[in-house]
Amino acid sequence: MGMTAHRETHRGNATHPHRQGGWVGAWLLGFVAVCLFAASASAEDAPEIRVAASAEEIFIGEAIDYQVEIRNSKNPMAPDLTALKKLFDVVAQGDESHNQSSTFIVNGRVSQQNIFSHVYLYRLTPKESGSLMIPAVTATIDGKTLTSRPLSLRVVPAEVQDLVLVEIEPSQTQVYPTQPFDLTLRVLVRPLPNSEDANPLQPLRQQPPHLQVNWVDPIPGLSTDDKAHWLQPLLARDGVGFTLNDVSTRSGSFFDGPKLAALKLAHSRQTRDGLDGDPIRYHVYELTRTMTPEKTGVYELGPATVKGAFVSGVEKDELIGRRLVAIAPAVSIEVKEVPLPRPPTYCGGIGEYQISASANPTKLRVGDPLTLTIELERGTKSGSLELVSAPDLESVPQLAADFELIDKNPTGRIEGSIKRFAYAMRPKRPGVSLPALSVSTFDPGTAMFTEINTSPIPLDVSEASRITSGDLIGSSPTSSTADIKTRTEGIFQNITDPSGLRDERISLATWGGAAAIAWCLAGGLMLAVTIHRRRSSDSAWVRRQQGRREANRRLSLARATLSGGQSQEALREVRAALIGLIADMQNRVADGLTTADVAAALDATTVPVESRDALLKLLESIESAEYGGGSAADPSQAIESAQSLVAKIAPHLERGA
Amino acid sequence: MSSPQITSNQGSMAAFLLTALMTLVLATQVHAADGGTRERAFVRALEQFDAAKSQEEYRESARTLEAILTDGFRNGAVYYNLGNAYYRAGDYGKAILNYRKAKPYRPRDPYLAANLQQALAAAPGRLTESPRPWWIHVLFWTDWLSFPAKVRLSMIGFSLAAVVATTGFWFHLPRLQWLTIALLVAATATSVDTVLCRADVTDSRRAVITGETIARKGIGNSYEPAFDQPLRDGAEFTVLSETTDWTFGHFESVGDGWVRNEFVAR
Numbered sequence: 018m019g020m021t022a023h024r025e026t027h028r029g030n031a032t033h034p035h036r037q038g039g040w041v042g043a044w045l046l047g048f049v050a051v052c053l054f055a056a057s058a059s060a061e062d063a064p065e066i067r068v069a070a071s072a073e074e075i076f077i078g079e080a081i082d083y084q085v086e087i088r089n090s091k092n093p094m095a096p097d098l099t100a101l102k103k104l105f106d107v108v109a110q111g112d113e114s115h116n117q118s119s120t121f122i123v124n125g126r127v128s129q130q131n132i133f134s135h136v137y138l139y140r141l142t143p144k145e146s147g148s149l150m151i152p153a154v155t156a157t158i159d160g161k162t163l164t165s166r167p168l169s170l171r172v173v174p175a176e177v178q179d180l181v182l183v184e185i186e187p188s189q190t191q192v193y194p195t196q197p198f199d200l201t202l203r204v205l206v207r208p209l210p211n212s213e214d215a216n217p218l219q220p221l222r223q224q225p226p227h228l229q230v231n232w233v234d235p236i237p238g239l240s241t242d243d244k245a246h247w248l249q250p251l252l253a254r255d256g257v258g259f260t261l262n263d264v265s266t267r268s269g270s271f272f273d274g275p276k277l278a279a280l281k282l283a284h285s286r287q288t289r290d291g292l293d294g295d296p297i298r299y300h301v302y303e304l305t306r307t308m309t310p311e312k313t314g315v316y317e318l319g320p321a322t323v324k325g326a327f328v329s330g331v332e333k334d335e336l337i338g339r340r341l342v343a344i345a346p347a348v349s350i351e352v353k354e355v356p357l358p359r360p361p362t363y364c365g366g367i368g369e370y371q372i373s374a375s376a377n378p379t380k381l382r383v384g385d386p387l388t389l390t391i392e393l394e395r396g397t398k399s400g401s402l403e404l405v406s407a408p409d410l411e412s413v414p415q416l417a418a419d420f421e422l423i424d425k426n427p428t429g430r431i432e433g434s435i436k437r438f439a440y441a442m443r444p445k446r447p448g449v450s451l452p453a454l455s456v457s458t459f460d461p462g463t464a465m466f467t468e469i470n471t472s473p474i475p476l477d478v479s480e481a482s483r484i485t486s487g488d489l490i491g492s493s494p495t496s497s498t499a500d501i502k503t504r505t506e507g508i509f510q511n512i513t514d515p516s517g518l519r520d521e522r523i524s525l526a527t528w529g530g531a532a533a534i535a536w537c538l539a540g541g542l543m544l545a546v547t548i549h550r551r552r553s554s555d556s557a558w559v560r561r562q563q564g565r566r567e568a569n570r571r572l573s574l575a576r577a578t579l580s581g582g583q584s585q586e587a588l589r590e591v592r593a594a595l596i597g598l599i600a601d602m603q604n605r606v607a608d609g610l611t612t613a614d615v616a617a618a619l620d621a622t623t624v625p626v627e628s629r630d631a632l633l634k635l636l637e638s639i640e641s642a643e644y645g646g647g648s649a650a651d652p653s654q655a656i657e658s659a660q661s662l663v664a665k666i667a668p669h670l671e672r673g674a
Numbered sequence: 675m676s677s678p679q680i681t682s683n684q685g686s687m688a689a690f691l692l693t694a695l696m697t698l699v700l701a702t703q704v705h706a707a708d709g710g711t712r713e714r715a716f717v718r719a720l721e722q723f724d725a726a727k728s729q730e731e732y733r734e735s736a737r738t739l740e741a742i743l744t745d746g747f748r749n750g751a752v753y754y755n756l757g758n759a760y761y762r763a764g765d766y767g768k769a770i771l772n773y774r775k776a777k778p779y780r781p782r783d784p785y786l787a788a789n790l791q792q793a794l795a796a797a798p799g800r801l802t803e804s805p806r807p808w809w810i811h812v813l814f815w816t817d818w819l820s821f822p823a824k825v826r827l828s829m830i831g832f833s834l835a836a837v838v839a840t841t842g843f844w845f846h847l848p849r850l851q852w853l854t855i856a857l858l859v860a861a862t863a864t865s866v867d868t869v870l871c872r873a874d875v876t877d878s879r880r881a882v883i884t885g886e887t888i889a890r891k892g893i894g895n896s897y898e899p900a901f902d903q904p905l906r907d908g909a910e911f912t913v914l915s916e917t918t919d920w921t922f923g924h925f926e927s928v929g930d931g932w933v934r935n936e937f938v939a940r
Binding site: 095098109111112114137160235236237238239240311312403428429430431432507508509510511512513514515517518519520521522523525528529531532535536538539542543546 | 712713716717720723742745746747748749750751752754755758761762779785788789792793820821822825826828829832833836837839840843844868872888893894895896897899902903904906915916917918919920
């Protein structure tokens with residue numbers, strides 16, 4: 018079937034094979050191009066938002082992982098978690114794209130499937146216990162606000178007990194930036210019932226109690242030493258101790274994955290009253306970390322929790338365990354601003370610094386550039402160098418008088434514990450030198466400002482051959498030149514014509530669709546023309562299409578001939594019209610067709626008998642008139658009869674064909 | 675016999691052309707609806723700009739212009755004036771950003787180009803600009819045509835090619851075949867240019883630093899600085915990813931780093 022159609026197509030196009038193929042190829046090229054372009058702008062599935070939580074029940078102080086997934090959006094925006102912040106501390110854990118793009122080719126048909134998914138990760142720590150509802154979050158995608166479903170979360174509160182106590186204790190609650198302080202997590206564990214001095218963690222070594230502390234990882238604004246460096250000495254090889262957050266170790270075996278590390282904390286004893294008022298000599302375990310604030314503000318450290326099964330009694334010489342959670346409330350550390358008033362030379366440094374200055378070159382002429390480099394070296398207990406700004410050299414009268422400062426506020430460059438500021442300047446007069454420069458820093462230990470000084474730098478500045486004020490960068494240009502030039506400073510004026518305020522947004526999909534429609538119409542039109550032309554090359558079809566028209570034309574000619582007084586000729590035309598109609602409709606040769614042939618031809622059609630008989634009678638009368646063998650026919654009546662017969666039999670002949 | 679057929683074909687052709695033109699005209703009017711609110715705000719912003727004496731007053735003018743751009747409204751003149759307002763307010767980063775946003779809509783505006791250069795020169799944090807992509811040299815007209823003009827031209831080119839192709843096919847005019855191919859090639863090239871420029875208009879990853887800040891190597895101030903110097907107002911970069919509070923960007927000729935969103939304008 019397909020083969021036949023294929024052959025017919027070629028036969029139909031045989032008249033202009035190259036031309037036709039070229040046009041179809043051009044049409045296909047254009048249509049594919051338009052479709053591809055339009056497809057790039059087509060709408061995808063509707064965006065949606067999904068949420069998931071890592072747990073449905075946790076102890077107070079614990080956190081859950083909360084995941085927000087935005088699907089079917091090429092340009093997702095981070096969700097709005099404002100609604101969650103009333104009940105939870107929210108910490109962003111980053112985001113990742115899960116976009117997928119697949120192209121399928123089936124039977125030569127190319128289709129593409131794009132899956133857009135972007136996942137935002139958060140860690141939520143409940144601020145209170147009970148049955149909580151994680152509120153719905155919203156995200157605005159393409160101007161539409163999507164809302165997730167809320168999730169339920171049960172937060173189990175801590176019970177009142179004296180088996181395990183936990184607390185956080187800072188060495189100071191108020192510090193200045195860069196002033197280090199210690200933060201200690203203290204866990205007090207009741208002695209074992211059968212052995213006062215034995216380590217109560219020893220029986221728990223198979224499943225050590227777990228500490229959850231929020232200041233193990235770096236806190237913005239508080240610097241600490243490296244976590245691994247801090248915890249490495251505390252690793253317990255015998256597994257007796259506490260596990261901490263997600264701090265884990267590897268066994269070294271290829272097949273074993275990482276497991277939580279047991280940490281052996283500093284151990285001591287301390288006596289406190291139990292719930293019943295009796296003194297208990299607790300085993301105390303302490304985890305201490307030194308922190309250095311870099312910026313001012315109030316820092317909330319904690320809460321911290323200890324969770325696990327602890328020995329609560331003995332029954333038949335067997336220890337009885339009790340699973341519990343103890344929580345240490347958070348503590349606040351206030352990092353105060355450096356007090357006011359501050360000396361004008363204060364550079365922002367807090368702690369101990371050393372300053373030095375160097376110049377290059379030291380031998381130069383008036384107007385030559387030189388670079389003054391000031392180095393501030395940070396002491397071990399000093400604040401971040403990022404806080405240190407460039408000393409204001411314009412405030413040094415001698416320097417401002419003797420030198421033209423090219424770069425008044427250079428950007429510092431930090432290398433290790435040193436921050437360097439490079440000033441470009443030019444001496445204004447011979448014999449000048451760089452004076453000692455003073456910079457003030459704040460000492461948090463004494464809460465006083467300390468002044469540190471550079472040494473004077475002698476320079477060998479000689480007289481320049483000639484220097485004008487125009488040679489100095491920053492000075493006013495002289496107007497000695499007569500050439501007028503365009504000033505680069507300033508901006509050109511606003512556009513003030515509101516008539517240009519039309520929306521210049523443009524829809525690629527709409528325009529692509531319009532072009533695609535144009536090509537579809539063109540394709541349809543070309544297809545219709547092709548079909549028409551193929552049929553036109555079928556002579557039988559063409560004759561059939563033209564038969565009725567040709568018959569009418571000849572009858573019109575007969576009328577004209579009759580009006581010219583040529584009745585015989587008119588009758589001949591009438592006969593030719595009727596015979597021609599039959600011949601055209603049945604694709605026969607008209608010449609030589611007799612009335613008997615016509616009768617036989619009509620027998621094979623659906624032409625009504627009365628019409629057939631009338632037609633035959635008319636033909637016979639015309640033949641009689643022509644050859645003189647019968648009564649003469651009235652030409653004008655013959656034309657009218659023929660006209661009527663053509664209208665009657667032509668539809669039957671067309672159908673019959 | 676052939677004479678009446680041609681008449682019929684001409685009628686069909688006229689209907690086809692009319693349909694195509696109607697489609698294009700309707701497409702242009704999708705976004706035509708707009709009230710006078712924006713015009714009033716535009717004029718008010720101009721008045722505020724002219725009366726401004728302080729940086730804050732220039733920012734007020736900028737806020738009025740920003741309000742015009744809500745609901746996805748796009749206009750090169752508004753972006754241009756917005757850039758001027760931010761420039762006068764001393765917010766060079768935002769000025770650069772808005773001049774760049776105006777560029778696809780006003781590619782041949784010499785004042786826009788001059789003001790952008792002026793803002794770049796004034797910005798304290800200007801970084802080396804990324805080299806222009808190679809295809810700019812191939813699609814040489816890309817700086818001559820506005821983005822809407824590119825879209826319209828490419829689609830009109832495709833539609834015209836369809837008309838020419840049909841005409842040539844109908845009337846057996848083989849020379850029109852070459853005209854069709856030429857139109858298709860031109861329209862396709864313009865479409866490619868349009869698609870390449872589309873990101874600058876609809877999904878811009880271009881951003882700029884608006885104040886002095888330190889780029890970090892991770893999300894959080896505890897991470898080490900990514901660069902040896904702080905970034906300053908006017909440092910342009912390409913957004914690689916972002917979170918609620920931080921944006922990860924590529925700074926040309928410097929590297930990649932995380933910056934807080936409060937110092938980022940897009």
